[in-house]
Amino acid sequence: MKAITYRRYGGPEVLEYGEVGEPKVGPDSVLVKVVAAAVNPVDWKARQGYLDPVLDAVFPVIPGWDVAGVVERPGAAVTEFAAGDEVIGYVREDFLSRGTFAEYVAAPVRTLARKPRNLTFTQAAGIPLAGLTAYQTLVKALKVTEGDTVLVHAAAGGVGSMAVQLARHLGARVIGTASERNHAYLRSLGAEPVTYGDGLGERVRALAPDGVHAVFDTVGGDALTESVPLLAAGGRLASITDQAVLTHGGRYVFVRPDPDDLQDLTDIAERGALGVEVSATFPLEKAADAQRLNEEGHTRGKIVVTVGQGS
Numbered sequence: 175m176k177a178i179t180y181r182r183y184g185g186p187e188v189l190e191y192g193e194v195g196e197p198k199v200g201p202d203s204v205l206v207k208v209v210a211a212a213v214n215p216v217d218w219k220a221r222q223g224y225l226d227p228v229l230d231a232v233f234p235v236i237p238g239w240d241v242a243g244v245v246e247r248p249g250a251a252v253t254e255f256a257a258g259d260e261v262i263g264y265v266r267e268d269f270l271s272r273g274t275f276a277e278y279v280a281a282p283v284r285t286l287a288r289k290p291r292n293l294t295f296t297q298a299a300g301i302p303l304a305g306l307t308a309y310q311t312l313v314k315a316l317k318v319t320e321g322d323t324v325l326v327h328a329a330a331g332g333v334g335s336m337a338v339q340l341a342r343h344l345g346a347r348v349i350g351t352a353s354e355r356n357h358a359y360l361r362s363l364g365a366e367p368v369t370y371g372d373g374l375g376e377r378v379r380a381l382a383p384d385g386v387h388a389v390f391d392t393v394g395g396d397a398l399t400e401s402v403p404l405l406a407a408g409g410r411l412a413s414i415t416d417q418a419v420l421t422h423g424g425r426y427v428f429v430r431p432d433p434d435d436l437q438d439l440t441d442i443a444e445r446g447a448l449g450v451e452v453s454a455t456f457p458l459e460k461a462a463d464a465q466r467l468n469e470e471g472h473t474r475g476k477i478v479v480t481v482g483q484g485s
Contacts (some may be wrong), residue, residue: 177276178461179234183223186462186469194236197272197280201251206261206281209482210299211274212240213461213468214332220270221465231270237461238274239266241281242289242299243482252283254433260289262440264302264431275461275479287436290443293450298443300332300450300476305439307414307429308336311390312344315412315425320345322387325378325404327397329365330356330474333414335451337390338363343447346388349381351397356474359451378404385409389424391416398422451475 175196180188199205217237219225245259255261263286265274272280289298312318324341328334329350341348342364350365351374357367368377378386385406391398394416402422405411411424419426442448453475456464461479468477 175277176458177236178238178458179236180221181234183221183226183231185222186218186466188221189237189462189465190234191459191461194234194276196278199247199249199280200282201249202284203280203282204248204252204255204261204286205246206241206243206263206279206286207246207482208241208243208274208277208279209295209480210242211238211479211481212299212303212332213238213464213477213479214240214303215468216303218465218469225270229268229270233271235270236273236276236279237465238276238479239264240299240302241265241274241279242295243279246278249283254283255286260295261286262289262298262302262436263287264306264429264436266431275458275481277458277481282431284433285431287433287440290440292444292446295482296452296455296478296480297450299478300452301336301439301443301448302436303429304332304336304476305340305448306432306435307333307427308340308390309435309439310429310432311412311414311427312337312340312388315427316388316390316410318344318346318388322346323382323406324348324388324390325382325386325401326350326365326390326392327401328352328392329360329363329367331392332473332476333392334390335363335475336448337392338365339448340442341390343442349378349386359474375400375404388412391419394418452478454478455480
């Protein structure tokens with residue numbers, strides 16, 4: 175099969191497009207024919223070796239954790255899916271090797287859920303990692319409920335835009351930080367936008383004089399520390415990027431595969447409450463360019479690599 179691989183850590187130049195062996199399918203996995211695979215910052219961070227302290231790399235590594243595709247063949251013990259089922263997945267294992275930037279991926283069933291019927295494969299590929307990150311942070315770490323006011327940092331990005339929509343679905347009011355060029359987009363998602371930079375605290379206070387009930391940090395550093403005084407009494411704080419959140423009494427969240435959470439996201443999407451903004455698509459052989467664009471850090475929504483037909 176055709177795939178993107180890297181044989182050593184490094185920049186986008188280490189990515190190669192070529193022929194590799196089709197993955198073996200264990201008893202608890204299914205072979206998925208990949209139609210689309212979203213790009214996430216963790217893809218290029220892994221490629222650069224940042225995850226080496228916690229995940230072994232079995233070279234050559236196929237990058238990519240997000241997928242939307244069609245089940246080709248279920249493993250011997252699998253009863254959850256059958257050939258022909260359309261699925262999405264956050265296909266993260268405990269090592270780096272068998273990723274989704276390929277024509278096929280062997281995906282453990284614990285990483286999969288049914289694809290939303292109302293989304294294209296290209297759109298659906300953007301849900302798993304970003305959607306699960308937003309869902310697990312809002313629902314499990316911050317315990318957002320109806321009537322809360324939630325501050326979401328980098329609200330126009332992949333995770334941020336999911337968080338805005340899911341918080342609104344939970345009945346919360348959302349204030350989102352973004353550059354001015356993305357303010358109209360945030361309003362379309364139901365958020366009240368505020369601009370980054372000096373005076374951010376004052377701008378948030380003008381909208382929420384009594385403070386916010388929860389802060390969802392996707393940036394870290396100054397954004398995290400400046401958020402602490404914006405919390406109302408009993409307010410909750412969570413970060414997906416900066417473990418310094420623990421020193422402020424908050425929660426650090428590292429997303430994990432969860433088929434029930436992922437199925438909840440599919441159900442929410444099918445009710446029309448969760449969509450995906452696809453800012454750019456690249457064919458599989460141009461995956462290095464897709465990672466370069468993501469690495470620039472100014473993406474609205476998701477960048478997606480298309481692999482098969484029907485995307």
